[in-house]
């Protein structure tokens with residue numbers, strides 16, 4: 001029974017540190033060119049594209065103080081088409097292929113996507129500012 005309780009504890013644990021590290025490394029490699037190394041929307045490519053690049057440290061602030069975890073997963077994995085990411089077809093298809101991962105969203109919704117998408121989302125959740 002004790003072992004079972006530990007397992008539940010593990011499953012319910014917040015993002016493991018190594019996931020956040022993978023998310024940060026992926027972010028620096030694939031996202032920082034536009035969103036900036038500190039995710040403030042000020043990467044070197046931000047001036048070159050016609051759309052304003054959002055500050056990703058303020059996703060929670062823009063959403064009434066709550067980080068919309070599931071929505072962010074879908075934004076990154078391409079299920080919610082973002083113009084800046086190449087429209088409904090995700091620009092990052094190859095980056096996110098072949099490493100399927102599953103997680104439960106905060107509301108309990110089971111989510112299947114790439115482990116890198118989950119890691120990126122947990123990394124972004126970890127860098128949200130309060131105001």
Ligand code: HEC
Nearest residue numbers: 030031034051052053054059072075076082083084092120
């Ligand atoms: C080519 C530049 C570019 C790259 C590279 C890029 N983004 Fe974006 N991103 C944008 C733009 C522009 C928007 C605003 C989209 C719009 O208005 O349609 C955006 C929007 C977002 C949003 C939605 C923010 C919000 O509050 O609505 C998230 C989340 C995001 N990007 C995450 C990422 C991640 C994670 C990566 C790396 C895998 C990445 N982006 C790579 C340009 C980029």
